[in-house]
Amino acid sequence: MAKMPPAARSGRPKPKPRMSRLTRLWLRLIDFVIDATWSADGTLNRGVLSLLDPPVPAISSPWCGVATRDVVIDRALCLRGRLFHPASAAAGAPAPLPVIVFFHGGGFAFFSAASLAFDVACRRLARSASAAVLSVDYRRAPEHRFPAPYDDGLAALRFLDDDHAAAKSLHPVPLDVSRCFLAGDSAGANIAHHVARRYAALSLRNVRLAGLIAIQPFFGGEGRTPAELRLDGAAPIVSITRTDWLWRAFLPPCADRTHEAANFASPAAAAGLESPAFPPVLLAVGGFDPLQDLQRRYGEMLRDKGKDVRVVEYPDAIHGFYTIPMFDDARDLMIRIAEFVAMCGGRPAVSDL
Numbered sequence: 001m002a003k004m005p006p007a008a009r010s011g012r013p014k015p016k017p018r019m020s021r022l023t024r025l026w027l028r029l030i031d032f033v034i035d036a037t038w039s040a041d042g043t044l045n046r047g048v049l050s051l052l053d054p055p056v057p058a059i060s061s062p063w064c065g066v067a068t069r070d071v072v073i074d075r076a077l078c079l080r081g082r083l084f085h086p087a088s089a090a091a092g093a094p095a096p097l098p099v100i101v102f103f104h105g106g107g108f109a110f111f112s113a114a115s116l117a118f119d120v121a122c123r124r125l126a127r128s129a130s131a132a133v134l135s136v137d138y139r140r141a142p143e144h145r146f147p148a149p150y151d152d153g154l155a156a157l158r159f160l161d162d163d164h165a166a167a168k169s170l171h172p173v174p175l176d177v178s179r180c181f182l183a184g185d186s187a188g189a190n191i192a193h194h195v196a197r198r199y200a201a202l203s204l205r206n207v208r209l210a211g212l213i214a215i216q217p218f219f220g221g222e223g224r225t226p227a228e229l230r231l232d233g234a235a236p237i238v239s240i241t242r243t244d245w246l247w248r249a250f251l252p253p254c255a256d257r258t259h260e261a262a263n264f265a266s267p268a269a270a271a272g273l274e275s276p277a278f279p280p281v282l283l284a285v286g287g288f289d290p291l292q293d294l295q296r297r298y299g300e301m302l303r304d305k306g307k308d309v310r311v312v313e314y315p316d317a318i319h320g321f322y323t324i325p326m327f328d329d330a331r332d333l334m335i336r337i338a339e340f341v342a343m344c345g346g347r348p349a350v351s352d353l
Contacts, residue, residue, distance in 0.1 A: 016234050017288040017318050023326065027236040027318075034110060034242065042142055042249055044109055055114035062087035066123040070114075071169045073136065074155040081156060082113045084126040084133040085173045098179035098210070098345040100125060101156050101195075102135045105186030105320060107218065107246035108149060113137040117323040124325065125183070128334040129341040132175055133183075134160070138191065142249035146261045153182070153195035154202070161204040178208045179345040182279075183337075185322065186291075187246075189217035193298075194261065196279060197272035209279040211344040213337055216289050216319055217298060220247055220262035225293035238290045238319045264298050273305050280308035282340045284333055286317030312336050 019027075037049040058068040067087050073079045085097065102125070104111055104118040111118060113135040126133045138152035159169075160177045182199075184192040196212050220243065232240045251259050260268035272278060283299045285292050302309045314321065314329040322330045 015231065015288070017236075017316060019318075020326070023324060024236075026324070030237060034237075038109070038245060040245070042245075044142060044249070049110070053111060053115055055112060056116050056119045057114075058082055064123055064127065066126050068119070068123070071134075073159045074152075077139070077152065077155060079139070079152050079155055080113075080137045082119070082122070082135045082137065083170060083173070084122045084135065086126060086130060096174040096176035097130065097132045098181065098341055099160060099175050099177055100129065100131050100133045100181045100183050100213070100341070101153070101160070101192075102133050103138060103149070103153065103182075103184035103188030103191040103195075104135065105184070105188045105218070106140070107242070108141045108187045108190075108250040109246060110140070112140075117320075120325070121323045124334055125337065129338040131181075131341055131345075132170075132173055141246075145250055146252055146255075146259070147194075149187075149191045150194045150198065150261075153191050154198055157195070157199060157202075157204065157207050161207045163206065177206050179210050180207050181211045181213060181341060181344070182209060183213035183215070184217075185215035185320065186218045187250075189214040190219060190261070193217060193264070197269070200272035200275035200277040209277065211279045211340060212281045213284075213340065214281060214295075214298075215284045215322055215333070216286055216291060217283075217295055218243075218246075218291060219264050219294045219298060220257040221294065222257050225290075227293045228290045231288060231290040235288050235290050236318055240290075243291075265301055273302070273307070278307060280340075280344055281310070282337065283309060283311045284322070284336075285311060285313050286319060286321055286329075287313070287315035288317060289319040291319065310340070 033052045037045045058070045060067055060069055065087055066084050068082055068084050070080055070082050073081045102122055104113060122133045122135050136152060136156045138149040182192040182196050192212055193214060199209055228240055247257055247262055251261060258266060260266050281302055285295045299309045299311050317329045321327050322333050324330055
């Protein structure tokens, strides 16, 4: 493993987020999964990762009010997804559901749509927002670098846009793809952003993006931000060493973090942002997330381009906090997302979590 950069070391004590011992144990387990499977040479041991992160099966019978099933999004790409929907939807709900196309976190490299944390999070999202959630099991780095997950995100939109394919795969869940949202956390929020940019240049018959939900998006730059230096080694999950490795694994060979995938302010990354088809954004930022400075700059950049951006700040939140139901902030974010979906999608919100 690479050592912590000298700039990240300091004689001052690092701030630490408040949480229970059980939560700290859970986070240490996640850290262990990551550290036990990646190597400094840029490879990832998928065999070990599959043992440490076993997939959770889809459950057609409702659990916590939500049913799930796995679907094929694009056979040519071997691309699959997991559909989450409130149990009442398949039993003859009076109105079609808005659709949230979701991209899980994991630095473009780790976890899947069937990972326990994201299966639980998508269930809560479907229930709280009264929406269908299509969690995309996109291709991951380092085996599949840029732009593979972005291409997979567009494939998911084209799948929903195809009346025959979507109706056959998703029947009998009634969907309203004219009320479609892109959502994701960390690297998944990065993917959602870039898919929204590309959508703005497409001409789809049925799918209309109503909003973008960016939960602690993973962006990068060549310099270190104050939050990265202040929280490196103190905040769980995200560290300078790990993010450096993840960008090297995902970006094209010889590319640095000025690349459009990492740097949202680069000229190449501006394509699509001026389009009125780029949707309103709900941006979640955590005060114990080393990536927070770049996330705020991202929101400011979108506002400078005339976009509707609503920022929700959680001063005590760590990276990935929304996947941990015992955090009050996780519950609050689900309520905010439900309100955003209701407002942008034109339906009343349901906040029964």
